[in-house]
Amino acid sequence: MxxxxxxxxxxxxxxxxxxxxxxxxxxxxxxxxxxxxxxxxxxxxxxxxxxxxxxxxxxxxxxxxxxxxxxxxxxxxxxxxxxxxxxxxxxxxxxxxxxxxxxxxxxxxxxxxxxxxxxxxxxxxxxxxxxxxxxxxxxxxxxxxxxxxxxxKMIADVGLVGLPSAGKSSLLNALTGAHSKVGAYAFTTLEPHLGAYYGLIIADLPGLIEGASEGKGLGDKFLRHIERTREIFHLVSAESDDVVRDYEIIRGELKAFNPELLTKHEQVFLTKMDMVTSEDVAEKVAQLKKVNKNVIAISVIDDESMKKVKAILNAIAAKK
Ligand SMILES: Nc1nc2c(ncn2[C@@H]2O[C@H](COP(=O)(O)OP(=O)(O)OP(=O)(O)O)[C@@H](O)[C@H]2O)c(=O)[nH]1
Ligand SMILES: [Mg+2]
Structure with a gap:
């Protein structure tokens, strides 16, 4: 703990x-x-x-x-x-x-x-x-x-947020030498984990659900750890039937915790793209682009997409 x-x-x-x-x-x-x-x-x-x-x-x-x-x-x-x-x-x-x-x-x-x-x-x-x-x-x-x-209040550069099982811990592990627990069930991650990607510190947070600000699920206290981060990586699973709804739930919880979190630069990732058809991926990316233009589809088992994530991180590191 x-x-x-x-x-x-x-x-x-x-x-x-x-x-x-x-x-x-x-x-x-x-x-x-x-x-x-x-x-x-x-x-x-x-x-x-x-x-x-x-x-x-x-x-x-x-x-x-x-x-x-x-x-x-x-x-x-x-x-x-x-x-x-x-x-x-x-x-x-x-x-x-x-x-x-x-x-x-x-x-x-x-x-x-x-x-x-x-x-x-x-x-x-x-x-x-x-x-x-x-x-x-x-x-x-x-x-x-x-x-x-x-x-x-951890001083991480990038915070990973999303619903349970969105793939946050998997992404942290794929990018860094961290061993954050991964599981096919909700609330695998119970406490924040940090990983280092070259000079950048990435914080993997427990999953948020609707009502987390009222104590549902694991609550939202751990969001204090991203009050200092400059960048939020928001992960939405491609397996979801309604990616915009998933996205809005997390934004609502961030706002309820501290409206300033909404002013941070946010990069959206449609995760687990290998789990759905390419048409589905294109459709979901298009839907998400209506709410945030910075969207890319990724999968931790797809090297090309991981290169894109690394390029984004390198750009963040260069600005540091
Ligand atoms: N096929 C596939 N499965 C993935 C990918 N990323 C994550 N998963 C699987 O999705 C499940 C949840 O992944 P986690 O990384 O534990 O998700 P999380 O967002 O950290 O979940 P919580 O800690 O519960 O909030 C696990 O079974 C992972 O193996 C991916 O890119 N492709
Ligand atoms: Mg996790």
């Missing part, structure tokens, strides 16, 4: 306490209580592994290390270690307490989300001519602590 939307509590470490201590040597009885160490910071860091949010599936509470308390002999406590949690690039980090939103877009990019607490000062710090035996020290301060939503 791809974990792509989680709520977690992230905290910096607490500051270590300052200490009250005195020199026990005869004739030199000044204060020697050391300061505590500051708490470690909690930091998120981008990595390319899209499954990295998995670590938050069961563990929802993370805290950086606390600072150590000072020693009675003038030594400061050790600083708490920072806690660096890896999240996939494309993770939108929302601080639910402050409303701050930040997106991690690059591998290695770090975002400090909760500062460690301040250290407490020991009594050595409070010495003064008027007060040579201060009994005062401070406790360390608690680290910052907030609730966050971590939401993965």
């Amino acid at each position: 791809l974990v792509d939307d989680v709520e977690v509590r992230l905290s910096g470490g607490d500051g270590g306490h300052g200490i009250v201590g005195f020199n026990k040597t005869k004739g030199n009885t000044g204060p020697t209580g050391g300061n505590g160490g500051p708490g470690g910071d909690l930091i998120l860091e981008g990595i390319s592994d899209i499954s990295a949010l998995q670590q938050f599936r069961f563990n929802k509470v993370f805290k950086a290390e606390n600072g150590r308390q000072g020693t009675a002999r003038l030594l400061d406590g050790r600083r708490g270690e920072d806690l660096i949690l890896k999240v996939p690039t494309g993770t939108v980090v929302t601080n639910l307490d402050t409303g701050d939103v930040h997106e991690i877009t690059k591998v290695g990019e770090q975002l400090l989300v909760a500062h460690g607490g301040y250290r407490g000062r020991g009594n050595f710090h409070f010495r003064a001519a008027s007060n040579t035996t201060p009994l005062e020290s401070e406790d360390g301060k608690a680290g910052e602590s907030f609730n966050f939503r971590l939401e993965l």
